[in-house]
Amino acid sequence: MPTAPQTTDELYRALQENDRRPYGRGRTVTAEELVDAAEHFAEPVPLVHALLELHEAYTYGSEPRKSPVVFARLLTLFDEQPDIFDERLRHTLFWRFKWLANALRALPEIPLASLHQWLTEMRDRYEEAGLGLQPYYGQAYQLAAHTGEDTTLAYELWAGRARTELSDCQACEICERAQYHLTAGDDERALRTWEPVLSGQESCKEEPARSVSYALLPLLRTGRTDRARELHLTGYRACRRNPSMSGEVGRHLEFCALTGNEARGLELLAENRNLFDDVDSPLDLLHFLTGVEVLLQRVGQLGHGDLPASGNTGRTWTVASLHAEVHRRADDLAARFDTRNGTTTHADHRRTRLDRAPLLAALELTLRSRSLDDVAVFVPLATSPAPTAATVPDTLPELITRARELDQQGHPDAEACWARLRTLVAVRDYTHPDDPAVGPLTQLRADLLADEANRAGEKDEFEAAAALHEEAANLYDEAGAPGDATLARACALLATAEIPTQGGDGAEAKTAALTVAHTSMVRLHQETPALAPYQEARLLRLRATALGLRLQSSGDDEHIAPALAEVDLLHAFATQHDVTGQISGAQVLRASTYAVSGDLPAAVTEIDALLDRLKAHGPAWHLPRALGLRGRLQLGLQAAQAAHADLTESLRLATDWPAGAVNTARLHGDLAEACMHLGRPEEALRHLTRSAELELRRGSRTDAYCTYGNAAQLSLDLGRVEDCIALLDSLLVEPDVAAEELDDRLVAQLRLTRARALHAGEDLKAATTEFVALAAESAEWDDDPGSHAMIAAETAVLLGESGEYAQARKAADQALAAHAQAPRYEQLSGCLRELARLQAQQQGGDGLADALAFLADAGRIADEARAAGYQARGRSLDTALAYEHGRVNAYAGAFEDALAALEQALALLGEPGPDQDHAGEWAECVRLAGAIEGIYLERPAPALTRLDAAVSRLTTLGHNEETEPLLSLATQLRNE
Template sequence: MPTAPHPQNTDELYQALQDNDRRPYGRTRTVTAEELVDAAEQFAEPRPLAHALLALQKAYHYGSEPRKSPVVFARVLTLFDEQPDAFDERLRHTLFWRFKWVAGALLALPEIPLAGLRQWLTEMRDRYEKAGLELQPYYGQAYQLAAHVGEDADLAYELWAGRARTRLSDCEACEICERARHHLAAGDDERALRTWESVLAGQESCQEEPARSVSYALLPLLRTGGADRARELHLAGYRGCRRNPSMSGEIGRHLEFCALTGNEARGLELLAENRNLFDEVESPLDQLSFLTGTEVLLQRVESLGHGGLPAAGYPGRTWTVAGLRAEIRGRADDLAARFDARNGTTAHTDRRSARLDRAPLLDALELTLRTRGLDDVAPAAVPAAARTAAPVPESLPELITRARKSAAEGHPDATAQWARLRTLATAPDYVHPDDPAAGPFARLRADLLADEAGRLGEKDLFDEAAARYEEAAGLYDDAAEPGRAAVSRASALLAAAQIAPQDADEAEARAAALTDAHASMVRLHEAAGDLAPYQEARLLRLRATVLGLRFQASRDEEHVEPVLAEVERLEEFAVRHDIAGQISGALLLRAGTHALCGDLPAAVSATDALVDRLRAHGPAWHLPHAFGLRGRIRLGLRDAQAAHADLTEALRLAAEWPADAVGTARLHGDLAQTCMRLGRPDEALRHLTRSAELELRHGSRLDAFCTYSNAAQLSLELGRVEDCIALLDSLLAEPDVAAGEVDDRLVAQLRLSRARALHAGEDLKAATAEYAALAAESAGWDDDPASHAMIAAETAVLLAEAGEFGRAREAADQALAAHARTPRYEQLSNCLRELARLQAQQQGAEGLADALALLADAGRIADEARAAGYEAGGRDLDSALAYEHGRVNAYAGEYETALTALEEALTLLGEPGSESGAGAGSESGADDKDHVGEWAECVRLAAVMEGLYLERPAPALARLDAAVARLGALGHTEETEPLASLAARLRDED
């Protein structure tokens, strides 16, 4: 099926070629290029055909199809020989440039004899000499052949590198890479890195640079102590080549880098992201490089005992690490042998062996914000083992007894014990022991259901938890365990009461449900007989908890005393029966209730008492909770330093227990908040990412993605753009995200953060594509037009930055339509003003009419905001609009109009320190400083219009001198500097 309309004339052909050139390299671009060659052949003119053929060769070259590139070029060369006058200077330059492409393509094909490669280089030399061209590019290709074969490379290097560059030489960045690689092959890492410096710093670049150089420089940097630099370059460099078939060798080197720095899990993640390369890379030389890098990674993973992990590989079957490694080894060995047979050396086999024989260069290098180990990428069905859990007994009756005892005590080891029992009891060959200690199978099934229900409740899956508890209660009845049945039914009541109500007044409905649940629990408790002390304590704890949740939902002070009464009842009973876990539970509830009441000093006193008791009497696993609660309370008291100390101690103690049992994820989250209060954002970022990964590991995926989203935003605010992008790429590659199983709005938020990061990283092409896709998707969010307005507005600004003002206007109109449903006054005003500024700045007088139309829309929004009584959080909409009228007209050369608009803006702003000045009387020093800065800039621009462009220096100087005097009297000396500088310039010119 054709991918584009068939051009009917040469103008349409050239337009189609231009449109196709904007497409990313890949199958669609290549097929379209092939169709355009067919279309060009219908015209009698040779020049359009030459353009189409060269475009097709480019698609093959960058689409990793080296077998097809020389064939197309042969047609171009024949056309040149037959009709040289059809080739203008540009086409002729391109023709001679592409000789190098053909040399590279032939080099990548082991079926091309060595004599054929040399014959082509001879052809290139003869053609260059006949055309009167310098031979440095020829010697560059001769060196590349020598380096590839592994013979006489030093001599070939001197013949090439000693010659001056010409117009047909490879770009500076590519030549730097070749020189650095030569030094690298000689074992001189330091010299290679010095040679590479300008490319790695971004001073030299091209289509494939610096991504190619980065991939080669990673290991030398590690060997010379530049681990931090290697990390930075890995993040940026990988993004420049991922999924690109023509850069599969670079991907292989990034995978190798992961394998040699303790980042095997990230390596597998990147391999999965690039699984298309197994199917799309047509170049045997690129295949060899990619497969060898992949094998280095898989070999390392297998050596660490994880050969059974799933791995992304060739399409058509499911692969494990070990299976894929064996497949790759055979294919790569064959490719290396074919190249060596063609070349008559062992260079490729030797280089491949050297890569596979490298030992890890670092035990661990934190490459991304999302640090993961191989255990984290194991199948989700395998539960994470507790780091310090007691050994699980081998005897089944003993295991059952131990698990029940741990559960009764609330001991963290219960998690691993129940997990082991669940695995055993659900096996097809399970036989329940005939042992009084184990009890009937119905009781074990009930125990497992109750444990599962508890974990579902922790994930807020209350409807499922309630159902499991009820089912467990029935089985306990069958097993003649009325006490356990009562506890399960009370737990079911608590879970059911927490199911999100559909009522309009959610808080009131939730409080009512919890009130009913408490009444039912009391009746259940009173009717229950034959309760063991720990079961009765558990019922009392549930009664206190449900009332605590009711107060939390209602914040009604009348609900406080009932909570404290239940807590008193629980504490008295637990003390009388010496149930340590429930005593501390009562103290935790009391402290939490005081905190919810706003009595934070009392809450601190209660947690002090709790910590003292736990240290003296235990249980030790409650200490992380106690320190965590006290840390949160102290944070509420604005004592961030003390909160940090408590939360740090909580984390230290939590390390002794399984993370899910002591709330380690929450502790990291609380520490992140505390670190932000203390002005330590980098430390906060570490805690956020650790919190998120723990949430993800324990199945709380929604919470984890939300936390990671916050981490991404913080990393962007810290200027860690590549960290932000790598984190978001990792999350968006998660299987359930890719499959559309995660909330679409949350995924959209992650993608929006990624688009913003790409924009901040100046990758405008990728950012624009992501923004445009999000704008199209969010247009269908009928329930959330405000979000669509925000996305469309940001998209419009980005398109305008790229000079695509027509598309920018379309996106702005989408934003305006959404704004009409749910107003976003400030955001839309900011967007429209920025669009107007960009259009006037880039197009001058030609863009003035469109810019003024945008400002007119911004004016209507300012009118709407004023009528609605809306107050902007940032700049005043009216004064900002007047200022933008000034700038837009100035860009278009309408200086009188610009000056009039700026004077209006100054009137609206009001002079600093006056009663009419914006921010006058404000308690915020920041607001005042912002107003002063805005006013001073407006004065400066008005003086530029008046004094420089309108050539009226006297009034301009009067304006500046008055402003400097006023600002100086108010102590704003910093803002006076640009005004004084402009005044001095005007006086000098006068």
């Protein structure tokens, strides 16, 4: 707090502002400072308000040890000066007797006798004040359940009594009743009791999140898995990182552990790492740690105890070490409670949770379903040593020879051999075989560098690839392998040509670079005698690839013939020397060249011929790639069903080969596109998420995040709001995102989609907070004012929905300033019209002037758009503006102006025609004009004339559905 309040008015404003902050140390510290400030005023009432705010901050900030001291001060003030407590303050004070009972139960150092003594005082004070005792009996029941006594009588004494004004809210009481049935082993009755809360009919500050966390396992046990999944997503988001709901977080972790979602559990644990340090309530901490232990125990049982885990700050944890620490702390807490209570209830409860077997082998909780193996092997596939005994020879000479043979063939199993060799050579005491057939160590090191360079090129890391190929070429020269050196240099030339250029015409520069690379490759070819057939075929393949890429970059028809000529040269040579892999490679290049030149039918014909050859002569590992290419060509020909069949078969065949041999990430991405064309978005969503996760595992993280962003947007479009939010939450806590290593615009796009999803999910507060942050960040994007205009406009609308019109005006002004640099006519017009509507609707006549100011800005944008020749996608900006003038003036009570504006809108719309959208807009405009004229201006006769004429016109055109609201209004006017 910058400065202490100097007046009571300033104090009350500060208290209101603090009340809007989230619970946590920031809010609590400010509340403590406000209490200090309130003590300096002569009036006691401000101190009461400040103490109540501090008491709430301690309660919901999970600091029960401090709560009793504050409540004791309030109670003393009440006893000494009861007159300063008006009815509302008195009600609040007696309500919080229950809060103190909860706080004392959460502290094992408080003797059981003191708990009973407090309940006795609560009962006495309620009786003295003439208040009903149902809340007291509710606390007595909760204490009995806490200690493990027989709760039957205590439950009946509470549940059988009529509720009072100080009873817990309906949602909280429902949760307590449901837990009673749950403890008795009656899942079905518990879920029936919970239904009003789980369905959203009853809620409060902690509900339904609290009930959801308890209901997850009963839902699974009774077979309601879809409902459990849905509630996990909504319930977890409502309690994550919240110290006062750490027990609820623990139950969500337990749910993950028991449904085959251990990887998601570890992810959520990392997101809630703060709870290890922020939770000051021993009881909440016990519940949280027990849920954590269920998860860690399960991960350890599955053989992943060495995985990293997120625990107390200050040290690095593995699953195994954190499990041991959590077990110790939770056991100690349970023992302290049981010692205080004289029972074994908490130890027994822990044992029950820890002994629970998984309820499902696998339940897909989110769009990003990952296993522990995915978490453990989060490195590019090409560096993952996954050879099998059958693939990799045992002896070193055989292994080196086999790797080279497979590499010459382009066989996928070569990578397993190179991976094994890379591991062996890296060992300090590696001894190279003294075998002329194997060659020197220098040659092997060159082989490994060449393989590493190829993998870098596959990930578009062209600078690294070029450098590695050059280094390999030098080593090959040293080893006396000129053919391999030439190939490495040719690869370096191609990689260098593909390095993106800065500024200027990138396509032109790349075209020139590829031309130079091709010329240099031809010269290398001519200058290197005695190439082996496989080397010469590979060099010809590189030459053809360079010209194919040149055609793709330039789009120049003059580059088609040279590219095809090189392909023909490669095909003829490979056929003459029976280099099988390069024969099919030539046909792929030919098909690609036809495709790039726009001749898709010829490309398909070429691929069909290739598939026939592959099925007859091989190599079989080229089949998935060829089918994938044909699938993409079919997409280009708009043959989505054929594309889907080819891509599906390609994926099936890819499973016959080592991971990474086929770009399955791309196949899933192409399948997603085919599914969208076929009207199967849910299937497309599955392929998008699978594609993204495979890209992550390949190390293509930017591509992966882009694909995941597309999946998030699709899930939002499908109405799967919570899936969208959960997916983006998962991505935004990834280490490279948190460390700001990922492109900031890409991260901003992910956050923007999340903010829109929060808005769609009616979490207006969270959505507005994110939009405001994004608007502030995008204001610094000098190179992209259009995006800032878009974000600021959406931010303004959300602020308007929250009633914060001063801030909305500032955001709208930011959007207008950015729009002046990069016009966004339709979006800005829509934003300003919506702000005007919101302000007039919420404030009536008081907000008319500001609403009309928004519409005046929208009018200027419409003028600019007209001058620029801009055509709106829907109705014209002028028409939309006139209609909004009608609505705004109507909300403000300026009915004559409203009717005039709607007449103008009707004139701009023109008579309805066969187009249904136009007819619908026209009919709505007529309806609103009729309502204003007939009801608010009390001129029913002309209003009925207007309505009857519109109904007749629409009926003649066959727009019967559009007439229904007009007929309904006409009937209302006639009846009145």
